[in-house]
Amino acid sequence: MPPPPPAPDLPGFYYDPEKNRYFPIKGPIPGSSHSSSSSSKHATHKASQTSSTQEKSRSCCRKLRSRTSKLIQAREIDGHRVIASHNYKCNFTEEFRKIQASQPSVWKYKGTDKIGISALKQVHVRVQTFEGECDSDVILTGSTNGSFSLCEVGRDGGYFDGEVKWTPDCVKNYAKGKTDENNVVPGPVSRPTGGSVVMSSGISCIRSGPECSSHAANGGPIVGHALFTTLGSETSGGSIYSLGLVESLDLGSGILNTWSRLDEVASFKCTIWTAEYDYSRHRAIIGTNMGAALVDLATGRRSWFLRCKSDIFAQQIVNSHEKRERVSRTLIEHRIPYASPNKKVRNSSKEWFKLSGDIDPSLTIRMPSSISSLVSLQYDDQYFLASSMDGTMRLYDLRLLQRGSVQSYEGHVNSHSRIQLGVDPDERFVMSGGEDRNLRSWSIKTGKLLFEEKFCDSVLSSVCYQSCKGFKDEDEKNQHKHESCMSAWLGSHDEGLFYMRWLCV
Structure with missing residues (x-):
């Protein structure tokens, strides 16, 4: 079968072919230009997606520390003392102790x-x-x-x-x-x-x-x-x-x-x-x-x-x-x-x-x-x-x-x-x-x-x-x-x- 036609570009959004969805672009992307070609736009969109993934990984423990229930839920789902999220690993006991230290x-x-x-x-x-x-x-x-x-x-x-x-x-x-x-x-x-x-x-x-x-x-x-x-x-x-x-x-x-x-x-x-x-x-x-x-x-x-x-x-x-x-x-x-x-x-x-x-x-x-x-x-x-x-x-x-x-x-x-x-x-x-x-x-x-x-x-x-x-x-x-x-x-x-x-x- 011939490949599906490329998705049209929408201002302020990028297309993820794996998820078949559009995602909003948040903030300026370094090196972007209004006159760039579709290929450069695709590369820019991919770089933005990678940056977004890294930011989510860095914020994993911050989000877990903010709410005890989410931390416990993550441990129950994972079933281990070390909780993995994307490219970041959190130790349940250490993160839970940090939450306790913030609530005296x-x-x-x-x-x-x-x-x-x-x-x-x-x-x-x-x-x-x-x-x-x-x-x-x-x-x-x-x-x-x-x-x-x-x-x-x-x-x-x-x-x-x-x-x-x-x-x-x-x-x-x-x-x-x-x-x-x-x-x-x-x-x-x-x-x-x-x-x-x-x-x-x-x-x-x-x-x-x-x-x-x-x-x-x-x-x-x-x-x-x-x-x-x-x-x-x-x-x-x-x-x-x-x-x-x-x-x-x-x-x-x-x-x-x-x-x-x-x-x-x-x-x-x-x-x-x-x-x-x-x-x-x-x-x-x-x-x-x-x-x-x-x-x-x-x-x-x-x-x-x-x-x-x-x-x-x-x-x-x-x-x-x-x-x-x-x-x-x-x-x-x-x-x-x-x-x-x-x-x-x-x-x-x-x-x-x-x-x-x-x-x-x-x-x-x-x-x-x-x-x-x-x-x-x-x-x-x-x-x-x-x-x-x-x-x-x-x-x-x-x-x-x-x-x-x-x-x-x-x-x-x-x-x-x-x-x-x-x-x-x-x-x-x-x-x-x-x-x-x-x-x-x-x-x-x-x-x-x-x-x-x-x-x-x-x-x-x-x-x-x-x-x-x-x-x-x-x-x-x-x-x-x-x-x-x-x-x-x-x-x-x-x-x-x-x-x-x-x-x-």
Whole structure:
């Protein structure tokens, strides 16, 4: 049979011979011309069709993330964990977790706005009560006025007289089709009488020490020690403190026995911005306005390994790169070059950064402004996240530093604030507050912004992720439910304590 006659050309449409249909042409096609021949039109139509197919492939996961029902339907049809669509493959579990990360419930603890939270950390400990010992989750909070507090999480009972109890109030629920009435209610946060001590200056950072496996309990291993640092004031420098947590904490009438374990390890004549706990050698590493130093937690002996005129706001220990080297009293001076922010200015004095220490300048990188936060990933400590005070957020690989970052994260807003990055325990997402009062979270792997919302009128500068199986419920009549979830604590200087929760796959 002779071939069918060619279909007539219609303005604004192209003909698909396989589907025997006309399809609209969307947008201008590069290289097209009104005076082109039918053959060139056919090639143009084919290029447009190919471009449209590629765009559909790229938008496959975006469409799946937008609606949970479509994602589940695609998995049921495909019958596998990996869902194929044209030339693009999506992992069902990963994409579903991204959807969950974009739909948290947010709770504000009423009355905590008076705390002025500057640092926080949740630890699992043993607590002494009138009824005996029990496992409990405790939030260690530090404030701008110098208060360091122990607050118990998720307990309704009145174990202690005169304690302060803060209850949660749901401020946002982003899960589609879920109302506040059927939302799971987190437990209260209680601070016992005498549960705070006041230091000479504001608390700049809190870190937990190694876990004691010999004291493992149902709620997780017991933390052995906690470190915290004070910022320092005009009349005195900062200090580093250690609090023992191996023995059960008495949060009642014997609270003084708990505080007797609090030791001032060392004091400095400078500002202490941050600290890290070196578990392997029971020492602290601090960042100050004069450089970085090692502090032996048993003897208080300190040794400087980095001196510079720039404040050190963030630091991280990378275990695979630690060396048992001697710290020399004479630090080697370095002049590290960097590009001027304004390339038109040719001022050699601004093209070099001077510091002293045992470092390799070739392994040094520079971000656009002061570094606010660093987080080393545990599943592969070759990778670390960094954010700077101009809003830049990046992921680096220690093996590829000279090539720059391996991933970037757009949307973060900052200009001068110390804002902490938070990474979930499975290291899939990174979260941070911003100076525009928005909280954002990104996929670490893809860099895609998953969540961006404002539910607080101040900067959320502190974050502490926790994996949990719901709050404890020792009383069957209690309204708190058991539920597999992931959660995070958020702290603000002006508005206090917030709690976020996501349902887990």
